[in-house]
Amino acid sequence: MRLVHVTDLHFGAEDPDVVAGLRADLAGQDIDRVLVSGDLTMRARTGQFRAARTLLESIGRPWTSVPGNHDLPLDRVLTRALRPLDGYRRFVDAQPQPMLHADGLQVLGLSTARPYLWKNGRVDAGQVARIGSVFTAAARLRVLMVHHPVFRSAQRPGLTLLHGAGRALRAAARAGVDVVICGHDHVAAQADLSLTRPGLGRHMIGVMSGTACSRRVRAGESQSYTVLELSGERLRLRVRHWRGGRFETRSETEWRRTADGWHA
Ligand SMILES: [Fe+2]
16 A cells, blocks of 8 residues: 655745656556645635645545645634635535545544634544544544644654644544654654654644745755555655655654554
């Protein structure tokens, strides 16, 4: 099973060369599914959603997506308050909180952007309950995907985490989740989440990727995405960074699943 995590595409601030490079690089990978953890656009404009959708369709593989804070309109106050996900629902996915169960893969995507929070995110009690109820032991890989970070990267240690991340992660650990995917930070990072949050009782892998194709790079780090390859009880993570006009693998880690979760 080979998955790709792309995030923070930020159409409206995209770099056309990187977009083309991303498309070409993904075409060269034998991908089963693309996971998109939000901020597809800069300002939730129709043209920006359409451009993001066009890129995703051009990969030619199924994809699963959640919205990010930039996918809510910032400057249209009434729309933001009353129908914040209108554009996302119309142009990306009518279901902003997808639950996928296919070919041994389970993905629960949650929408964590809120109209009343500027750029931070929140997971609420209903969403936590959903984490606790949807995952099944039969799946080969259980993935929870949100836009806002559930752990801090070494590159940007001061960033605000998803409000409610602790409750969400405890529910995920109890539900046997394997990987928690997030974005927003615009840097690539991975973590054993039980080390970032003691008491979880399960070693889950936190995966964060950089902005896939926008000019909004942070901490001096280039655009990136992550390939997750599951074979048996091993998960190989390859982070591919934009460098010298193409994407190339800059880091590679392998995790192994045991009774209490995943170990690097
Ligand atoms: Fe974001």
